[in-house]
Structure formats: C-alpha cells, structure tokens
Amino acid sequence: MVEVTSGKSFGSVGRCIYCNRSEPEVSLSKEHIIPFGLGGNLTLDKASCDECSHITGTKIEQPVLKKILGNIRIVQGFPTRNKKDRPAHLSAEIKVGSKWKPIQVPVKYSPYIAPLYSYNPPAILRGLTPMEAQQEQLPGLWGSMRLTEDGREWIKKKYPGATEVRTGASFNHLLFQRMLAKIAHSFTVAEKGLNSFNAFLPKGILGRETWPLNYYVGGEPNPVDPEEHKYEIGFRSLQSVDQRPYLTVRIRLLCEYGGPVYFVVVGLPPYANPTSS
Numbered sequence: 001m002v003e004v005t006s007g008k009s010f011g012s013v014g015r016c017i018y019c020n021r022s023e024p025e026v027s028l029s030k031e032h033i034i035p036f037g038l039g040g041n042l043t044l045d046k047a048s049c050d051e052c053s054h055i056t057g058t059k060i061e062q063p064v065l066k067k068i069l070g071n072i073r074i075v076q077g078f079p080t081r082n083k084k085d086r087p088a089h090l091s092a093e094i095k096v097g098s099k100w101k102p103i104q105v106p107v108k109y110s111p112y113i114a115p116l117y118s119y120n121p122p123a124i125l126r127g128l129t130p131m132e133a134q135q136e137q138l139p140g141l142w143g144s145m146r147l148t149e150d151g152r153e154w155i156k157k158k159y160p161g162a163t164e165v166r167t168g169a170s171f172n173h174l175l176f177q178r179m180l181a182k183i184a185h186s187f188t189v190a191e192k193g194l195n196s197f198n199a200f201l202p203k204g205i206l207g208r209e210t211w212p213l214n215y216y217v218g219g220e221p222n223p224v225d226p227e228e229h230k231y232e233i234g235f236r237s238l239q240s241v242d243q244r245p246y247l248t249v250r251i252r253l254l255c256e257y258g259g260p261v262y263f264v265v266v267g268l269p270p271y272a273n274p275t276s277s
Helices: 050-068 070-076 130-134 149-158 173-192
Strands: 008-012 028-032 042-049 089-096 099-106 116-118 140-142 162-166 217-220 232-235 247-252 261-268
Touching (some): 042 050, 042 173, 050 070, 050 173, 116 173, 116 217
Parallel strands (some): 008 042
Antiparallel strands (some): 089 099, 232 247
16 A cells, blocks of 8 residues: 655556547647645656646535535645635634525534545445445435534634534545546556556546446445555455456545545456456
C-alpha cells in the first residue's frame, strides 16, 4: 500500500490509456492518477489524448471536485489551478425559531461536508451477475457536516438567535465511481504497463459502455481510522467467489478525515481468460 507523501512521475506511456490511440493520430498529455484537486501528485506523461482527457477531466473529475467535494476543498484549502475563482464566502443555513434562514459565511468559518460513499465489496468478487448487482441497494453516504469551534463562535456572535446550522452538497454515484475507476485504471497502467493486463474499465470510464455502479467498484463498508496523509493507493489481493486472479486496486481518499476505503477491480492478468468472467 502506498501512503502518498511525495510526488512521482511514472514516465511516458506513448499512447492513450483509455482509447489506445497514439501520436501522431492524437495529441497526448499528462495524466494525474489521483486528481490534482485532491492533492494528487502521481502522474503519467503522454498518457491521455485530448478527447479522453476532456471526458475524464471536464465531465468526470471537475463535477466531482466542484459539486460533490467543492465545499470541503475550499474550506480546507485543497489545491486548485484557479485560486482567483475561489469564493470568500460559502452558503449555509441557520435555524432561527422554527424557520431556516440562508446566510453567507466566510470560508474560514464555514461548515463543510465531505460527502463520500461507503460500499460493499465489488459485486464481481462476490459472484453476482451484472443484473444482480444492478438490483442491489444503492450505497450509503459517509461523512457528516463539520464546523470548527471558531466557526461556531462566529455564527453565535453574528446570529445570536440561531439554534442550528447546516450546509449542503451535491451527490452523483455514477460520476464518483467513474472517477474511482479512472484512478484505479491509470494506477495499474503506471505500475504494471498498458499491455500487462486485460482491462475491464476504459469503456465504462469514457461512458461508452454501461455497467452497474457496484459491479467493478466497491469498498470496505466498515469505518477506518483517520491517517495523517491525504490518500492511499496500492494493489490488494481479495478473494473472489470464482477464484479468478482479478487485479484489484485499493484507494482511500480524504484519509485525514477518516474517508472510506474503496476497491476497484481493474482487470485480469494476461494468462487469465477474460471472456469467462
């Protein structure tokens, strides 16, 4: 397991790790394995074409980072390439009497939510079919609203009649799990090489193939203690019902806040027949 504390470049891949096209047919750019906006400092050079980079970046990571995790990223000062666009205040609500009132709170005093999800292990490891996986109950939410003591004091002084405070966040299971799949796939390419495994995930990451949210992507449903570093990533050998040697990546985001553990089944080694899964 990698406890990430310093950056690392895995060098140049030379073709897109999602669509397999290479130069000069396409232009290739650097790929962050963990999103930069979550403190990601592991990169692959010449690893993503412009078209696929637009999908993984603009259509997947940006909505997750801005809408789902934007609140905690702003309050806690996570990296951004657009510092000038960061707001000075965030929206919240206070309860006065029996009514909720919208307010604007300075960022350093603002309540925030880290709305991740807690999952059961990937359905493929549990021997479920994609249809059976699709019928499973959606994952539970992890995390609750947090407010610093300074924030409590600010609200108390500014709004002495307030008895409660709350804030909100957006949720999107599909985008979040596509982001986890993207992280796991790119990490496997970095560590093992693009042609070293039969990959399950690229078409699903790009939205060109649909699979149930929890078929390849799952996690550890039980709470895990916080760690000092921001994230962890590495391979984990998990038992599967069908005894097949699936390549599985363990991912943990927001370790400092006690974020959940995720498992992503990325594929099979070349000696395993991919058609019988």
